[in-house]
Amino acid sequence: MSNKKDSFLVNRLKSIGWAFKGAWFLLRTEASIQIQFSIATAVTIAGFYFEISKTEWLFQVAMIGLVMSIEAVNTSIEYIADFIHPEFHANIGRIKDVAAGAVFIASIAAVIVAAIIYYPRLF
Numbered sequence: 001m002s003n004k005k006d007s008f009l010v011n012r013l014k015s016i017g018w019a020f021k022g023a024w025f026l027l028r029t030e031a032s033i034q035i036q037f038s039i040a041t042a043v044t045i046a047g048f049y050f051e052i053s054k055t056e057w058l059f060q061v062a063m064i065g066l067v068m069s070i071e072a073v074n075t076s077i078e079y080i081a082d083f084i085h086p087e088f089h090a091n092i093g094r095i096k097d098v099a100a101g102a103v104f105i106a107s108i109a110a111v112i113v114a115a116i117i118y119y120p121r122l123f
């Protein structure tokens with residue numbers, strides 16, 4: 001939590017610290033983010049190997065950021081849902097399904113972008 005006594009800059013730096021802590025926690029604990037991080041690393045290596053264009057890099061980096069950030073929001077929604085209602089409830093199921101659906105939609109877009117970039121280079 002930011003402190004009113006601290007300067008604007010110190011509060012911003014603290015916020016970046018909390019955000020970094022959250023991202024690191026995700027990477028250490030969430031299997032889906034670990035898989036996405038591995039895929040992101042693999043396509044980054046592929047990007048250098050195939051010398052993809054600047055525009056292709058822009059799309060690739062944007063898709064990696066989109067999928068991983070939506071996955072983080074999805075995980076956060078799962079934590080909130082489990083915290084406010086740990087027992088089985090149809091509404092909690094719906095909330096989690098919709099959040100997972102957001103990751104699915106972003107992932108489909110990322111797969112299409114990857115296919116457009118790499119299919120012609122591989123086949």
Ligand SMILES: Nc1ncnc2c1ncn2[C@@H]1O[C@H](COP(=O)(O)OP(=O)(O)OP(=O)(O)O)[C@@H](O)[C@H]1O
Binds near residue numbers: 091096
């Ligand atoms: N409390 C609940 N009530 C009803 N349905 C639930 C509940 N918890 C989970 N579900 C159902 O199970 C699915 C998976 O939930 P879970 O929280 O295990 O997500 P996950 O994607 O498997 O999480 P993880 O990040 O651990 O892989 C949900 O999308 C939902 O359909």
